[in-house]
Amino acid sequence: MEEERKEMMESSTQDRARREADAPVAPSLEPAPAPSPSGKGWGSHKLDNTAKTVEAKGVDLYYGDFHAVADVSMTIPPNKVTALVGSSGCGKTTFLRAINRMHELTPGAYATGVIEIDGQDIYARNVDPVEVRRLVGMVFQAPNPFPTMSIYENTAAGLNLNSSKVSKSEKDEVVERSLRGAHLWDEVKDRLDKPGSGLSGGQQQRLCIARAIAVEPEVLLMDEPCSALDPVATLAIEDLIQELKNNFTIAIVTHNMQQASRASDYTAFFNLEKSGDPGRLIEIGETTKIFSNPEKKETEDYVSGRFG
């Protein structure tokens, strides 16, 4: 694990961008080896540094007896931003949390179906959810920096929590790169040892993004990342997202139709027939198409109702 991280860190962001330009889309890459029966899963294999395709096939999500999401099949392409939209309670956040296996942290919650990241089923028996979460980072609705940690420690939290043997200079490098990546470096470089809770809401959220990208995930999930922020901070995050998609596969849940149309390449519309029914994926397509000329009437009603 340590060696792997080291290698990952040696490749700077620029390197990655360059390599991605050469081999842009993931599905054409060689299929990752299936987890071997000996129990040695993919976590022990070296991971590609390119962004990955997420593919859901017939995913059903439950909270105990409650069927929250039914039969979702969709592809989240690499180096693109995919927005998940829909009314409250339609299961878009639930689906998002299933992509890094956070869904099952809720007592009683479980999932059926397959979610593949570059062809590997993250719900296969011998896959370790902790490894999945290292591959699939997440940014939450409200900024949640660790209150006991400084800005520096927050950014390096993933490294500190997961492996103790990272040298100070490596850590410094990762922290600076991540904070720069999150457009926060210039604002905080003089007070890295101050608590993260002293920052403004927008800065805190960018700190959380820095924290998430510091562990170099392939996929970045964002659950309404701007819902607690003012318009200026929101725009800053949206700009950041446009830049981040060069390195990551991004899925973002949003209630804000303008945001979906501004910031995303693809849009997936979720809906449910009536309260108590499971949420379903109604339609997914290029954002421009979903907003101008959707195939389903439901989508049009929702998009125009909210957008117009």
Added chain:
Amino acid sequence: MSGPATTPSAARSLIGGDGHMPKQATWIAVGAAAVAVTALLLLLGIFAWGFFAVGTMIVASGGIYFWSRTVEDRRHAKDRVVTVSITSAFLLAMIPLVSLIWTVVSKGINRFDVAFFTETARGVIGEGGGAAHAIWGTVIITGIATLLSVPIGLMAAIYLNEYGGDSWLRRALTFFVDVMTGIPSIVAGLFAYALFEIFFGPGIRLGVMGSVALMVLMIPIVIRSSEEILKIVPNHLREASYALGTPKWKTITKVVLPTALAGLVTGIMLAIARIIGETAPLLVTTGVTDSMNIDPFDGRMQNLAVYAFNEYKNPGVPPEPSLDRAWTAVLVLILIVMILNLGARFVYRRYGTEIR
């Protein structure tokens, strides 16, 4: 009584009834009542502070009621009488606290000297001597009890809050911790005695027996307070940690516990404050001694509360120096408890910002 909004009245004045009472009406009533009650009690020749306090309270309440009824209306009269009653009941409850503190300080100050903290009671019959052995005993017995209780209690609280889910163990533990909270302290002492008697025979007295007894009392307190604090650590912090690919145990040890640290320390300090003044369970486990003993596994060990009890129960000749020592021991105990309480609040205020 009719509802407040239903009284039909076309031209009611805004101040309630027909007139209004002076702002200091309550104080006037209380003052007048105090004078009247004092006069009455002196006349009857049975003046006692208890009679005075209760009498003043009753007369003042009655007085303000009739005054308000004649000047204002019945509803305001009721409001006033209840306000006066509740306030005086509160003051009544405060009198003993003030009296207790005053008594302990004024009587305990006599022997609050260096010798009290440096000498033992060995061979002391009259004046002099001290409670050094009892202070050391208190520290050792309570210290061992804390060392036993905190790891068990904290880990159990972590189990309850982080791992338990819906398991039978969680339900059993929740129930039996409630049961444990209610164990009378003397019963905890008897338990420790019964346990050690099996190994060491009848009449055994050891310092560590007292620690075991106190442990039984302390564990439920530690669990309860730790559980409360862990509960208020926001779940989104755990999620943020999981989302970084952190295993659960590291999430708990490196994110949850540090966030809760101030609250946990506060809870432990309050738990120590609760058990450090225990007398009964130690009376039956550590016994009574006048000599210094700092080995919890060998023989009797004194503790401040037991020391105070013993000096009071079996005074020397003449009895006054013993009683003075007893009061000083109690004063020291109260000071320790106060310091622990205030310290706990300070810790929570100063360092507990993460979870508030």
Added chain:
Amino acid sequence: MSSFDTTTNAGQILASASGGRRRAGDRIFSNLTVIAGLTILLLLAGVAIFLGGQAWPAITASASELPGGESLVNYVWPLLFGTLLAAALAVLIAVPLATAVALFISHIAPRRLAQPLGYLIDLLAAIPSICYGLWGIAVLGPATVPVTQWLADHVSWIPFFGGPASVTGRTMFTVAMVLALMILPIVSAVAREVFSQTPKRLQEGARALGATRWEVIRMTVLPFGKSALISGSMLGLGRALGETMAVAIILSGSGIISFNLISTSNPSTIAANIALQFPESSGLDVNVLIASGLVLFAITLVVNMGARAIIARTNIQ
């Protein structure tokens, strides 16, 4: 297609794929917490088993072997009577006072004072019982003498005040007041918590109807806090039943059954009797005392569980 189903948490679901070391950490840590939990259950089982074991010789012994030559029931009953009497009186005194204290802090005192006053009341709970005992015998006991004297002289037809009045104040009357003082913080803490949680909209609604402060309290706060008061009282009762030192120091007790609260001969309590007799006891006497402790344990258990049941039911509503 693979599927999975799970109930609680990630760490327990899947066999480790790669991080065997880390998963071992998870396993060890969660096992440690389980062991801590089991230790506590074991400890409590130990309390019951060892007390039961030590009480057994006293339960099986014939009456002639026991202290005083009486059966165990005859020995424990007067003590139990005294325990119940003292605790019941204490609750009777403490509950109205505690209610008043809680209301004063939550609704009458200036907002600025509410928190310091709350601390002050909590302080009452922190004072060790030995302090209450010494204060009770040195200050409160003598202070009650004029009152009990008067009661004995004028209302001795009431069985509680039959007299003759004790001249030292080491009476059930004093004990009940001291116990009341000791449980007051517990009862008022529970009450205060619930009183201050009375929904603001209810209170403001009542105010908007023109209700006086008392009407607001009577219409919204008291109904809201009723079951909290009951459960708080029962917690206080449990504490009063088990209180040892204050009673042991203050009360001049003997093994009698009497409702007379102000005379020199009072029924003792189980806990105080143990504390006073245990240091000088040996042989079967110790077993008898432990048996009486078991009775005390059982009673406080029932009372506390009743209180918890009420609290649990309230929380669901």
